[in-house]
Amino acid sequence: MPQGLVPQRTAPRSDAVRDDAFSRMLYERHGTVLFSFAVQLCGGDQHRAEDVVQETAVRAWQHQGILDPANDRVRTWLFTVAHRIVIDHHRARQARPKEIGDEESDEPSVPDPADRVVTLRAVLEAMTELTEQQREVLIYTYYAGYSVDQTAAMLGVAPGTVKSRAHYAMRALRASLRAQAVMD
Structure with a gap:
């Protein structure tokens, strides 16, 4: 032993x-x-x-x-x-089978397409409340992906004006989306 x-x-x-x-x-x-x-x-x-x-x-x-x-x-x-x-x-x-909360999945979660449609509709509705200049700046900078300088050249305004319009447009959009309960 x-x-x-x-x-x-x-x-x-x-x-x-x-x-x-x-x-x-x-x-x-x-x-x-x-x-x-x-x-x-x-x-x-x-x-x-x-x-x-x-x-x-x-x-x-x-x-x-x-x-x-x-x-x-x-x-x-x-x-x-x-x-x-x-x-x-x-x-x-x-x-044992994996339980909820054991570990996070490596696969990214897929957003619900219905949520995207609702959000898009709310953003489009909120964009109608903006001034024409604010709407143009957002379309060029956020949707078309142009830089501030490129947007300024397209619209024929100073880059500072593009930044200012984008700032106030985003502020107005946030307020509108909060009012619609789309954003926190």
Whole structure:
């Protein structure tokens, strides 16, 4: 029988006292090192590591007849059990269907086409409330994709005028869309 896994020969005591002494000695001698090992196995997740240590301690307690917590060789047994527990948990998560909120999907979510139609309609309606100059600036800069300088050249105005009209047009659009409850 490997060292560290020898039956304990102690004076007969009540089971509760023996169980308490076993658990205390196990945690005192191996708890900190086992927890550090479990944190590494769990990728830094301390809460999962605590669960792994606790489950490892329960299994050690179940085998206290063959384990001697005073012997440092029992640490190898504890590490092996902790490693197997982490592997079992990982396999269990892989085997069950993915639950809502487990992890975000790598695929981008597809917006509802109906929302786009409603928003487009609301924007077009709000654009009718703008002045002709503001509407022109927004069409050139936002919809056609022209730069401020290109828009200024097309409209025959200064770039500063284009910026000013775009600013006030966007402000008016936001106010109109908020009033229509399209924007927050």
